[in-house]
Amino acid sequence: MLKELRLYPKYVAMSVKSSLSYKTDAILQIISFAVTEAVSLATIYLIVGAVPSVGIWTFEALAVLFGFTLIPKAIDHMFFDDLWILAYWAVRLGELDPYLTKPINPLFQFLAKTFKWAGAGELVVGVVIMCIFAPQCAIVWTASNTIAIIVCALLGMFVFTGIKLLFASLAFWVKSSGVILNTVYNFCNYAKYPVRYMGKAFMSIMFYVVPFGLFLYYPVELLITGGNVWWAALWSSIAAVVLITLGLFVWHRGIRRYESIGN
Amino acid sequence: MIQLINVEKHFKKPVRGKGVWGMVKTLFSRKYTLVKAVDGVSFDIADGEAVGYIGANGAGKSTTIKMMSGILTPSSGEILIDGKRPYKSKERNAVLKNIGVVFGQKTQLWNDLPLTETYDLLKGIYDIDGDEYKKRLGDLVELLDMKEFLSAPVRTLSLGQRMRADLAAAMLHNPKTLFLDEPTIGLDVLVKRNLIAAIKSIRAKYNTTLLLTTHAMSDIEQLCDRVIVLDKGKILFDGTTDGVKHMFGDKRNITVMLKAPATPDALLRFGFAFPEASDDLMQVKFTVDAEKQHVNEFLQDVLGAFRVEDVKIVETDIEEVVRKIYEDGVTDNASGDAETARVVDNAGNDGATVEDGE
Incomplete structure (x- = not known):
């Protein structure tokens, strides 16, 4: 594990150098993801403009929620994007071979080799949106809830990664689990809206089944209503531990079934 | 020191039906063919x-x-490389x-x-x-x-x-x-x-x-x-x-180009060496097992019997031998049983025997 941590900067450096050999591509990726997110925020503005605000959820509050959901997603996107490749191709095309013949953790090698600029674009958009709209909401900023919301964002990244690892690893059984992963992952888009008003059944699903509501929506709700954000941090850490453990478990079971491909 | 002890690797392949309906059925079918890619391999390699x-x-x-x-x-068996197994997470x-x-x-x-x-x-x-x-x-x-x-x-x-x-x-x-x-x-x-x-x-x-x-x-x-x-x-x-x-003997293929067509009499003399003559009888091919017969003596016989223009001797190369091994098989256990694979359902019951699709 220590060796992996020691090597991580080297991997990131190599990945960044690799992607810089296609500079235009890297820049376009950043811009396109930033534009995509900006457009979806504009959509929310149009919707909110058409209806009166729902409870505490003014447009500014919604924008803060929107900005916050982007942050854990973006960090995960930057560092663990290759889980999509695991889900869609790597198992089916036998691309895990080279990582399995080296004396360090194969999952680490597989994930460490790619750094995604597009995620950086999303992260910037998320942070900028939060910085613009948070002062316009009636949020009382204390040291405690500031730290708590940052902790929530970091824990949120691990929940994202855990969910992706769990469903991507199903590929060892079904060869390509990209569609399954995509379906589950897309539930995160609902967490950009006040989950609490979406009906009891759906809210329960968003909190306890696919916990995007729990770690993306709940912290912001507490922040805006003046609740204790550390509760959200607690739930996020539970979700992170459970999902990362589950994901690693399924990965380890799966890698034993890995079949590579014939020549 | 590398040791392989009775190593087997099985792959499961879903049994695919034909056509669109067959594909749909495959989705819900739990039947698969068990392909034995490696079937009981044992060997040691010294340092x-x-x-x-x-x-x-x-x-x-x-x-x-x-x-x-x-x-x-x-799937079964053991691989030891200096006493350790590469497929165990701890080793x-x-x-x-x-x-x-x-x-x-x-x-x-x-x-x-x-x-x-x-x-x-x-x-x-x-x-x-x-x-x-x-x-x-x-x-x-x-x-x-x-x-x-x-x-x-x-x-x-x-x-x-x-x-x-x-x-x-x-x-x-x-x-x-x-x-x-x-x-x-x-x-x-x-x-x-x-x-x-x-x-x-x-x-x-x-x-x-x-x-x-x-x-x-x-x-x-x-x-x-x-x-x-x-x-x-x-x-x-x-x-x-x-x-x-040398598995099938140390064979030499000797091709002799002649100045005049070979006579049946001369060919008959070499009946034991399986000569094979071209249609115009200007070229004759012999296969000699060097372990049973001296090649130089054989050549002298040939030179005595025919008016020879040119001689070409080719040692059997390993490729040919291997091809022969694939075609014939040399050991008893190489017979057909590896070709067939069993259809097994998930409950572990044996089904009908089918040909391996590969």
């Missing part, structure tokens, strides 16, 4: 040995190497530190970066000491003649250059054992010859144990003292490279 591992496509060579290098887990790293692997059709190099970047990462992965790394890289660059493309991005390399670079990557950490899976595939004659020579000198220098799969028998003849022939997941032959050549 420093060079072994050629050959067989037709789909014989199970790559599968065996993948099990030995930590990629696949055997894995200890084994992998001491092996190097090259797959001819895949590269482990970073495509967009200069070679030195990949090597530098490997230095970290294998904990290679700085001075040791410099010296070794220097040696390998020289042996494999890599100086000119050391700082070019990997994607710009030719196949031959990439192969050499991959070989160097596999040798950087001074592995005790080197697995080469079809290293010469797709290379032209000259590049191939250089690569083989380089592998030879690497082995001479570091005394690396070598396991090599290839379809080119010349690779084996030049590199290996021992050959294991695999067919349908089972070992057909395991012995010295000379041994496999």
Whole structure:
């Protein structure tokens, strides 16, 4: 594990150098993801403009929620994007071979080799949106809830990664689990809206089944209503531990079934 | 020391129906064919040995190497490399530190970066000491003649250059054992010859144990003292490279071009040596078993019986022998039972026997 941590900067450096050999591509990726997110925020503005605000959820509050959901997603996107490749191709095309013949953790090698600029674009958009709209909401900023919301964002990244690892690893059984992963992952888009008003059944699903509501929506709700954000941090850490453990478990079971491909 | 003890690897393949309806049925069917890619393979390789591992496509060579290098887990049996199993998570790293692997059709190099970047990462992965790394890289660059493309991005390399670079990557950490899976595939004659020579000198220098799969028998003849022939997941032959050549006797094919057509009388005299004459009787072919008959005496007989224009003698090459092994099979257990596979459903009940689809 220590060796992996020691090597991580080297991997990131190599990945960044690799992607810089296609500079235009890297820049376009950043811009396109930033534009995509900006457009979806504009959509929310149009919707909110058409209806009166729902409870505490003014447009500014919604924008803060929107900005916050982007942050854990973006960090995960930057560092663990290759889980999509695991889900869609790597198992089916036998691309895990080279990582399995080296004396360090194969999952680490597989994930460490790619750094995604597009995620950086999303992260910037998320942070900028939060910085613009948070002062316009009636949020009382204390040291405690500031730290708590940052902790929530970091824990949120691990929940994202855990969910992706769990469903991507199903590929060892079904060869390509990209569609399954995509379906589950897309539930995160609902967490950009006040989950609490979406009906009891759906809210329960968003909190306890696919916990995007729990770690993306709940912290912001507490922040805006003046609740204790550390509760959200607690739930996020539970979700992170459970999902990362589950994901690693399924990965380890799966890698034993890995079949590579014939020549 | 490498030991394989009764290793098997099974793959499950869903039984596919025909047409669109068949495809839909496949989705819900739990039936599959059990393909035994490796079916009870046992052998030992001593330190420093060079072994050629050959067989037709789909014989199970790559599968065996993948099990030995930590990629696949055997379905049953045991693989011990210096007493440790590469497919056990606790023993894995200890084994992998001491092996190097090259797959001819895949590269482990970073495509967009200069070679030195990949090597530098490997230095970290294998904990290679700085001075040791410099010296070794220097040696390998020289042996494999890599100086000119050391700082070019990997994607710009030719196949031959990439192969050499991959070989160097596999040798950087001074592995005790080197697995080469079809290293010469797709290379032209000259590049191939250089690569083989380089592998030879690497082995001479570091005394690396070598396991090599290839379809080119010349690779084996030049590199290996021992050959294991695999067919349908089972070992057909395991012995010295000379041994496999002489498996069906030390045969010489002698072709004689004549000045005048051969007479039936003269041909009859050689009835025991199975002469085969061309239609115009201007050319006769003999097959002589050098273990049973002196070739020089036989030739004198031929020269006495015919008016000879030219003589050509060809030693049977290993390729021909191997082809014969595939066609006939030499051992008893090589008979048809490996060809068939069982259809099993998930409950473990045996179903009807079907032909393996491969």
